Amino acid sequence: MTIAKKIADKIAELPKDSTFGYADLPIRSEEYVTAAKALERLQKKGIIRKLSKGIFYKPNVTVFGELKPREEDILRPYLYEDGKRIAYITGTSLYNQLNLTTQIPSLYKIASAEKRIYINRGGIKAKPVKSYAPVTDKNYRMLGFLDAMKDLNSIPDVDKKSAILIFLRRLGKMTPKELDVLIKYALLYPPRVRALLGALLEQLDVAIDIKELKNSLNPLTIYRYNLRDTTLTTQPNWNIV
Structure with a gap:
């Protein structure tokens, strides 16, 4: 099976609005140049859109037009590495989801024990904070809940x-x-x-x-x-x- 075929099949399996990067595709690092050309062809066909360097999304087209992916979906590729969660969104954005504040931040905070994640691409900006434990899919909600207790005095308008x-x-x-x-x-x-x-x-x-x-x-x-x-x-x- 060609690299282009493998990429097309993988993208066909993805739900609409989902974001992905090279690490999410069934390719080896030495195949990235060929993969980039295949992704460029898919962009021209309108099958995928480019969000930023190395980050793409599968658009969701409705009767009202094309919907942009949710910000949490845009951030998702930064929260995983080699298919494993290494980070989570914390701060005011999380506390808004927990109904602790009505404010919506212009700057996200991304907690990770493994790396410092900065984002400044398009309308998305994020800065890193250190998580208190290694982050997994099983524990990130608990860590976020404890973050809310830690920051209770500083949550806007709480x-x-x-x-x-x-x-x-x-x-x-x-x-x-x-x-x-x-x-x-x-x-x-x-x-x-x-x-x-x-x-x-x-x-x-x-x-x-x-x-x-x-x-x-x-x-x-x-x-x-x-x-x-x-x-x-x-x-x-x-x-x-």
Whole structure:
């Protein structure tokens, strides 16, 4: 099978709006020059569009015209390496998805433990932040949730009363096994995150051991979240004010 045929077959399998790069195609590095010519022909036929150098997308054409891919789809190639997730979107963009803020950022933050990811292409700009654990498809949502607790004081226009309710609802939907994993990741985060998670779990009265969170904290340290008007009644037990 020719390289062009392999590429065409792979692209035919992709859903509309999806983005991809050379690493997502069934080709070897020494075949990139031939692949580039094949991709150029597919662009001329309108089968794919070029987003930026080495990044393409399969357009979705509707009765209303061609739809641009979602920004999260545009960012997707930067979040994976050799088919494995190595990064995730955090910061205000994530907190908007969690309903913690209505603001939409002009600059994305991409968290990764393996590399620093900068993007400045077209209308997409992103800067790197260090993740607290290696990122996988299984844990990136948990890491993002812990990021929200870490950044609670700095989330734009956040309503802390609503935020606590959102945190409690999300934790309430987790299984005991998932909560145990979340605690293990929380131990990698700053003490204020561990304190807030401990207070939330104590309030939910879940059937898991939270002593490890408590024992990881300095009993003399005060954690300032300004949660006086929230429903988190357990905060004094965790030195949260």
